[in-house]
Each structure stands twice: as C-alpha cells, then as structure tokens.
Amino acid sequence: MRPFVPAATADLAERLRTDIVPEVAGFRAGNVGMTAAMLDMIGQEWDRAAARLVEENSAMRALLVRGAALIGGPQPLDDPNADLHVSALEAANEALRQGLITLQSTIEERIDDEARALDEAIWDELRRSVERRRIASANF
Amino acid sequence: MKALTEEALTTYLSRHSPAWRDISVSGLHRLPLGASRETFRFDLSYTDDSGAHNDRLILRRDPPASNVDSDRRHEYESYRAIHGHGVPVPRMVLLEEDPEPFGGAISLSEDLRGFHNSEYQLQEPAWRDRLPHIAQQFWTSMGILAAVPVENLDLSFMKPSTVSTTAMQELDYWEDTLDRHDVGPEPIVRAAIRWMRRNPPPPAQKLSMVHGDFRAGNFLYDDSGNLIAVLDWEMAHMGDPLEDLAWSFARVFCFGKDDRRCGLAPREDAIAIWEKASGLQVDPKALHWWELLICVKGQGIWNSCAHVWSEGTNRDVIHAYAAWWLRNAQDRAILELMGKL
Numbered sequence: 001m002r003p004f005v006p007a008a009t010a011d012l013a014e015r016l017r018t019d020i021v022p023e024v025a026g027f028r029a030g031n032v033g034m035t036a037a038m039l040d041m042i043g044q045e046w047d048r049a050a051a052r053l054v055e056e057n058s059a060m061r062a063l064l065v066r067g068a069a070l071i072g073g074p075q076p077l078d079d080p081n082a083d084l085h086v087s088a089l090e091a092a093n094e095a096l097r098q099g100l101i102t103l104q105s106t107i108e109e110r111i112d113d114e115a116r117a118l119d120e121a122i123w124d125e126l127r128r129s130v131e132r133r134r135i136a137s138a139n140f
Numbered sequence: 141m142k143a144l145t146e147e148a149l150t151t152y153l154s155r156h157s158p159a160w161r162d163i164s165v166s167g168l169h170r171l172p173l174g175a176s177r178e179t180f181r182f183d184l185s186y187t188d189d190s191g192a193h194n195d196r197l198i199l200r201r202d203p204p205a206s207n208v209d210s211d212r213r214h215e216y217e218s219y220r221a222i223h224g225h226g227v228p229v230p231r232m233v234l235l236e237e238d239p240e241p242f243g244g245a246i247s248l249s250e251d252l253r254g255f256h257n258s259e260y261q262l263q264e265p266a267w268r269d270r271l272p273h274i275a276q277q278f279w280t281s282m283g284i285l286a287a288v289p290v291e292n293l294d295l296s297f298m299k300p301s302t303v304s305t306t307a308m309q310e311l312d313y314w315e316d317t318l319d320r321h322d323v324g325p326e327p328i329v330r331a332a333i334r335w336m337r338r339n340p341p342p343p344a345q346k347l348s349m350v351h352g353d354f355r356a357g358n359f360l361y362d363d364s365g366n367l368i369a370v371l372d373w374e375m376a377h378m379g380d381p382l383e384d385l386a387w388s389f390a391r392v393f394c395f396g397k398d399d400r401r402c403g404l405a406p407r408e409d410a411i412a413i414w415e416k417a418s419g420l421q422v423d424p425k426a427l428h429w430w431e432l433l434i435c436v437k438g439q440g441i442w443n444s445c446a447h448v449w450s451e452g453t454n455r456d457v458i459h460a461y462a463a464w465w466l467r468n469a470q471d472r473a474i475l476e477l478m479g480k481l
Contacts, residue, residue, distance in 0.1 A: 030172030034461040041464050098325040105334060123480045126328055130472045130481075138469040140391035140476075 009043035012036075037137060044136055052132040053089035054081045059125050060096040063118070067103040070114055100125075141203060142243025144168065144180060149199075152241045153184070156234070160186040168199075173257070175445060175458040176208035176374060177201065177215075178244075181251055196251040197233065202244040205453030207444035207462070209317070210374035212245035213237055217297045218376035219249065222349060225293065226284045228369045252360055255368045259357035259395045263403050270365035275405035276413055277367035278359065282388065283417025285370075286348045286381030293349055298378050303344040306379040310433055311336055317440035321447035323463075328471040329439045332432050332478065341429035344380035345420050352376050354384040355393045356402035382422065385414055386430035391473035392438060392466050428477065435474045442466045 003011075016036040021029050057080040064076040076099055080092035104122050107115040146165040153163050168182040180199040185192070202212050216235045223229055234248040261267060262274065301309055315333055318326070352375030360368040387393075388402050388410065395403035401410055411422050446463035448454040475481040 027170040027172045031457045034457045038457075038461055038464060094324045097327055100327045101325055101330050104327065104331060108331070108334070122327075123475075126331075126471075127475055127480055130328070130468055130475060133468040134472070135465060135468060138392075138465060139394050139397050140469045140472055 005046045006043035009039040009046070013039040013043075040137060041135055048132075049086050050084060050089060053086065053093050054084075056125075056129055056132060057081050057089065057092050057096055059128070060093075060100055063122055063125060064096065064099050064103060066118055066121070067107065070118060071103075071106055141178075144170075144178075144199070144201065144242055146182070148242065149182065152236070153186070156236075157186075157188075159188050162187045174372060175456065175462055176206045176210065178203055195233075196253055198230065198249045198251045199246055200249075201242060201246045202239075203454055203456075204244065205448045205451070207441050207448060207454075207459060208374060211237075212247045214297065214376070215372075215374040216247045217294075218349075218373035221293045221295055222285070222288070222373070222376075225288050227281055227288075228367065229373070230369055230371070252369050255360040255362050257357060257360050257371070259355075259393075259403060262356060263396050267365075271400075271404050274361060274365040274367070275402075275409065277361070277365070278356070278402065278404060279385075279388070279410045279413035280417040281359070281367055281370060282351075282354050282384050283414040283420075285351060285354075286346075286384065286414070286418040286420060288349060290347050290349060290378060295349060295378055298376070301347065301378040303347050303380070306344055306347070307341050307429070307433070308337075310379060310383065311436065314433070314437045314440040318436070318443060321440070321444040323443050323446045323450065326439070326443075326471075328474050329436055332474045333436060335478065336429060336432055336436075339429065341380075341426040342423065344382070345423075346381065347378055348381040350377050350379040350381065350383050352384070353387065355388050355390070356395060356404060357393075380426075380430065381418065381420065382427050382430045383434065385411070385422070386427060387434045387437075389431055390434055390438060391476065392469045432474065432477050435470055435477065438473075439467065439470045442470060 013036040016032050016039070020032050024032060061076045061080055067073070068075050076096060077092060080096060081089065083089070100122060104119065108119050110116075146168045149165045149168065150163050153160065153165070163186045164184070166183045168180055171179045171181055173179040178201040180201070182197055182199065184195045184197055187193070200212065200215070212235060216232050219229050219232045223231065230249045230252055232247065232249050236242070236247070237245045239245055262271065311333065318329065351370065351373060353372050354370070358372040359370045362368055389407055393402050394400065399406055401407050404410075415422060442463050445459040446467070449459040449463065472481060
C-alpha cells in the first residue's frame with residue numbers, strides 16, 4: 001500500500017493530537033489521545049508482525065523439538081510458518097506458546113544438566129520475545 | 141449503556157430526598173479518569189429546611205463489564221472506612237445499588253476541584269523540583285495507611301484475610317482472573333506464578349487495609365505538590381501492606397521511563413519514606429515476592445481489558461489501548477524481577 005502504512009498511521013496520529021485534541025475536552029480528549037497512540041502502535045506492529053512471528057515460531061518450535069527429545073511427548077507442527085497471513089501465524093504462535101508452558105512446567109524442577117540447559121534456553125527465548133514485542137511508547 | 145442525563149439525576153434525587161426542593165443539576169460531564177468505572181462531575185443545588193445548598197459532586201457508575209471485579213458498594217464502603225484515619229479522601233454522599241435508574245449502580249461523593257491528578261503532568265520540566273516533596277507526601281500517605289490498625293476500621297464488607305493467608309489468597313485470585321479472562325497462552329506470567337507458589341513469602345508483618353491501586357494518577361495534588369486526597373479505592377482489601385508499596389514500584393507505572401517509581405523517586409528513597417511513616421521494616425525478599433504478585437495482578441487487569449473489549453461487553457477505547465500498551469511491558473517487568481531480562 002502507498003502511502004506506506006506506518007507513515008500514514010504516524011501522520012494520522014499526529015493530526016489527531018494537534019488538530020482534534022485541542023478542539024475537544026475531558027473524556028473525549030482522552031479517547032482521541034489514546035486513539036492516536038493506538039495508531040502509532042498499529043504502524044509499528046503492521047511493519048514487524050510477520051517478521052517477529054516467523055522468528056518466534058521457529059525459535060519455539062526448535063525448543064519444543066528439543067523438549068520432545070528430552071522428555072518424550074508430541075512433536076510440534078512441521079512448519080508453523082507455512083501460512084504467512086498474520087492471523088495464521090498468530091494461531092500457530094498461540095499453540096506453540098501453550099506447548100512452551102507445558103514443557104517448561106515439566107522440566108523446571110528437574111536438576112539434570114540437560115533440563116537446566118533447556119530451561120535456560122526457554123528463558124532466553126522469552127527474553128527475546130519481549131524485546132521483539134516492545135511498544136515504542138511503553139514505560140518499560 | 142444508558143445515557144446519564146441531568147434530567148434523570150434530578151428526577152432520582154427528587155425521589156431519593158423528598159425534603160429537597162428546587163433541585164437543579166447542571167454541568168454534568170464525564171471525566172477521563174480510570175478504566176474500571178465511569179466518572180462524572182456535576183453541580184447540584186437544592187433547598188431544604190436548613191437553607192440553600194450548592195454542592196460539587198462526583199458520580200461514579202458501574203459499567204456492565206469492567207476490567208476490575210468490584211462494585212459500587214465496595215468502593216463506597218472503603219472510602220467510608222478509611223475516612224478520618226489519617227489518609228485524606230473525599231467524603232461519600234450517596235450510594236444507589238439499584239441499576240435501574242442509571243443503568244448501573246452509582247455513588248456520589250464530594251468533588252475536590254481545582255487540583256491535579258495527572259501522572260503525566262508530573263513529568264513536565266516545570267514540576268521536576270516539586271517531585272521530592274510529592275514523593276514524600278505520596279509514600280508517607282501510603283505508610284500511614286499501612287500503620288492504621290485494621291481493628292479500628294469497619295472492614296466487615298471485605299473478604300476476610302490473615303497475615304498468613306493473604307499472599308496465596310491474592311495469588312489465587314489473580315491467577316483465577318487470568319484464567320477467566322484468557323486472551324492466549326502467556327508463558328512468562330505462568331512461569332512467575334509457578335515460581336511464586338514454590339517460594340511463598342513470610343507472613344505479613346501486620347494486616348492492613350490495602351488500597352490496591354496506590355500509584356501516581358490516583359491522588360489529587362495542589363500547585364505546591366501537596367497531596368490532597370487519595371482516590372480510586374475499588375480494589376481495596378485487607379492484606380499485606382507491602383502490596384501497596386510493590387504496586388507503586390511497578391515498572392509499567394514508571395511514567396518518566398526511568399528508574400523513578402511512579403515517575404517520582406528511586407525505590408530506595410520510597411522505601412525509606414514508607415518505613416518511617418508506617419513504622420514497619422521492608423523485608424527485601426518479601427517485597428520481591430509482592431512485586432511479582434503485582435505483575436500477575438497487573439497482567440490480570442490488562443488481560444481483562446483485552447477480554448471485555450474482545451467480547452464486546454465494554455468497548456471503551458481505554459480497554460484496547462491499555463491492553464496493547466501494557467501487556468508486553470508487564471512481561472518485561474516480570475523477567476527483570478526474575479533475573480531473566
């Protein structure tokens with residue numbers, strides 16, 4: 001799409017803040033301000049959503065394959081990124097995240113080196129996931 | 141949601157208070173405050189046998205669905221319970237639990253006008269030199285609340301708790317909130333909950349009335365930075381006073397986007413102020429557990445925002461905005477507290 005979506009959302013958000021917010025008051029001004037902030041978030045997410053989901057799905061799948069080898073249990077989907085629609089990637093992401101919860105809750109109380117290493121690898125991926133998902137305007 | 145009108149308020153007050161004559165409601169408008177309840181401001185004038193009255197009032201209304209499980213009676217009784225015990229709060233005026241007149245239960249309280257409540261304004265350069273004073277006032281008020289003996293308060297409307305049970309009671313409640321407002325699997329908060337169950341905190345030093353949302357944005361202050369009143373008591377409960385301190389330390393409320401908690405002061409300064417006012421000592425390990433608890437609580441609330449919006453039961457903009465803006469930051473805060481960031 002042209003204009004590029006993040007450029008358009010950024011411009012629309014700025015127009016809401018500078019043109020509309022001063023014209024309204026109280027509750028309505030708050031709503032317009034939050035709508036502008038949401039447009040900024042849409043712009044950020046529109047550009048990165050597919051990339052971060054593909055990266056995250058691949059990383060989680062690798063962890064689940066490693067977990068299945070360690071504790072048995074089902075193998076994850078062959079290719080969680082076969083359908084690149086964001087809705088499909090999100091659905092695969094949710095299934096993988098549920099699998100990660102199950103895997104980590106199983107291994108985190110084991111004291112053997114393999115389990116410890118896998119647990120740390122899961123934490124590493126969770127750390128990377130929050131960096132991928134960071135909102136530019138967030139307080140933290 | 142039923143439209144709230146001056147006519148409806150006038151009609152209601154006429155029936156509620158037959159001794160009032162010449163009732164006039166004016167200037168009714170909604171304020172941009174909070175996500176969990178609707179807040180309106182209006183002017184009321186009337187005459188009774190003692191003469192003419194002109195009151196400035198706040199009306200809070202329960203929406204059909206909210207990101208916080210509470211109700212009008214709970215907040216109304218919380219304000220009444222703490223009123224006069226050293227923590228300044230507005231005076232409660234009226235409670236109407238019947239949803240029929242206004243589409244939801246309402247409460248009326250005095251409106252303390254002419255003050256500020258914005259947490260963002262405090263980050264403007266003009267306010268920087270007043271922040272130490274505001275921090276002193278803020279955490280002192282929190283410490284005073286912690287010190288009030290619960291035996292001196294009428295908290296009979298609250299869920300019972302003890303120094304030994306409050307921690308797991310709160311964790312159970314907020315885990316259940318996450319379960320009931322599921323918006324997809326969340327490995328980080330679930331891992332935190334498992335760790336917290338394996339590593340429970342010591343019993344609370346004392347049982348206190350916990351405000352439950354004690355942070356910048358929920359108190360009124362004047363131009364000099366004096367704290368005028370503490371607001372938003374809908375999540376008040378009996379519990380460990382460290383919970384309020386932990387909530388005020390939440391990374392998501394670091395409005396200066398730095399290490400100053402609530403955008404006011406570093407945590408070490410806040411702890412020193414709170415300890416002096418409360419007469420209590422902060423156990424770092426216990427505080428750490430409570431800081432994780434408030435992350436679970438925060439995520440429960442932000443997920444509830446996403447849930448009620450997605451279900452279509454409350455489409456206020458703030459619910460979608462808060463969920464987008466806060467959920468990942470809350471996860472990052474958990475990782476930091478668990479030493480995994």
